[in-house]
Amino acid sequence: MTEIARLLAANDAYAAARRHVADARPGRRLAVVTCMDARIDVFAVLGLHLGEAHVIRNAGGRVTDDVLRSLALSSHVLGVDTVVVMQHTKCGLAGVTDEELRNLTGADLGFFPIDDHAAALREDIELLAATPFLTPLAVVAGFVYDVESGEIDDVVRWERPA
Numbered sequence: 607m608t609e610i611a612r613l614l615a616a617n618d619a620y621a622a623a624r625r626h627v628a629d630a631r632p633g634r635r636l637a638v639v640t641c642m643d644a645r646i647d648v649f650a651v652l653g654l655h656l657g658e659a660h661v662i663r664n665a666g667g668r669v670t671d672d673v674l675r676s677l678a679l680s681s682h683v684l685g686v687d688t689v690v691v692m693q694h695t696k697c698g699l700a701g702v703t704d705e706e707l708r709n710l711t712g713a714d715l716g717f718f719p720i721d722d723h724a725a726a727l728r729e730d731i732e733l734l735a736a737t738p739f740l741t742p743l744a745v746v747a748g749f750v751y752d753v754e755s756g757e758i759d760d761v762v763r764w765e766r767p768a
């Protein structure tokens with residue numbers, strides 16, 4: 607069976623048993639920005655259920671322009687007021703440089719490598735706090751998820767001044 611056929615076969619079973627969520631607005635008014643790493647089961651790690659949160663994933667779980675684009679819609683159209691940015695241990699973007707990643711991939715891009723998790727989280731959260739169109743956001747938290755223990759380190763917190 608090819609990988610695609612395997613996915614479609616699994617979907618037959620899923621569609622037959624799935625729970626339908628009618629409301630597109632996340633029930634917990636929450637968005638999680640995290641890495642694409644295959645070891646992170648975002649819903650299980652944070653105790654979330656279908657319909658409760660937006661999950662925005664990319665390499666590193668960094669706040670890129672495309673994350674800002676998604677959060678503009680999350681916050682203004684879909685009621686999100688809380689964001690968690692969750693990086694993780696053993697990330698492929700940690701301890702490497704843009705130059706190394708450009709050489710490795712042949713892609714002339716900014717890869718948002720992570721030198722230090724706390725510094726990278728502070729940088730990303732400052733960007734969210736300072737982005738003029740993200741005014742509906744009231745709370746942003748920065749976590750580091752340990753892929754070995756499953757535990758979260760609660761590193762940075764920002765709340766919009768009243």
Ligand SMILES: [Zn+2]
Nearest residue numbers: 641643697698
């Ligand atoms: Zn990662």
